[in-house]
Amino acid sequence: MSESPQNHPAAEKDTKEARLENPSGVLYLFQHESVPILIDAILTLPPGREFNRTELADHAGVTRQTVSNYIDVLLETDVVEEVPNTSPRRYRVAKSDVVQELFELNSALNAADE
Numbered sequence: 246m247s248e249s250p251q252n253h254p255a256a257e258k259d260t261k262e263a264r265l266e267n268p269s270g271v272l273y274l275f276q277h278e279s280v281p282i283l284i285d286a287i288l289t290l291p292p293g294r295e296f297n298r299t300e301l302a303d304h305a306g307v308t309r310q311t312v313s314n315y316i317d318v319l320l321e322t323d324v325v326e327e328v329p330n331t332s333p334r335r336y337r338v339a340k341s342d343v344v345q346e347l348f349e350l351n352s353a354l355n356a357a358d359e
Contacts, residue, residue, distance in 0.1 A: 277318055279311045284324060287338055288351050295328050295335045 264272060274280050286305035290296070296304070298312040305312070316336070319325045323341035327334060338344055 274318070274322060274324075277315055279305075279307055280315050280318060282307060283312065283315060283319065284347060287319075287324060288348060290338060293337065295331075295337045297333050297335050301336070 274284070283301065283305050286301065290304070298316065299309050302309040302312045316325070320327065320336075323339045323343045324347070325336045326339040326341075328337055
């Protein structure tokens with residue numbers, strides 16, 4: 246019996262590479278090495294809490310450079326939003342469908358772990 250094309254290692258590699266080249270929402274976020282750590286930290290912030298890059302870095306246990314590298318990804322995916330008229334720039338958890346879904350996913354995963 247021959248292997249189906251989907252089970253062939255070369256086809257699997259091509260499919261994986263195609264996904265990485267054109268990632269969907271979750272993969273887009275999580276393909277960036279430190280983004281899951283930043284999101285985890287963001288989900289533990291009190292509602293409405295404003296923060297700058299240094300404060301987020303301290304809270305997440307990463308460097309300020311790491312936050313700087315990924316803040317645009319968090320902004321463009323509506324995980325965080327800029328607080329207007331702040332200098333240095335401040336951010337807060339966005340009031341978006343993305344954040345709501347992340348909270349729900351996090352809650353479901355935490356409940357499944359119990």
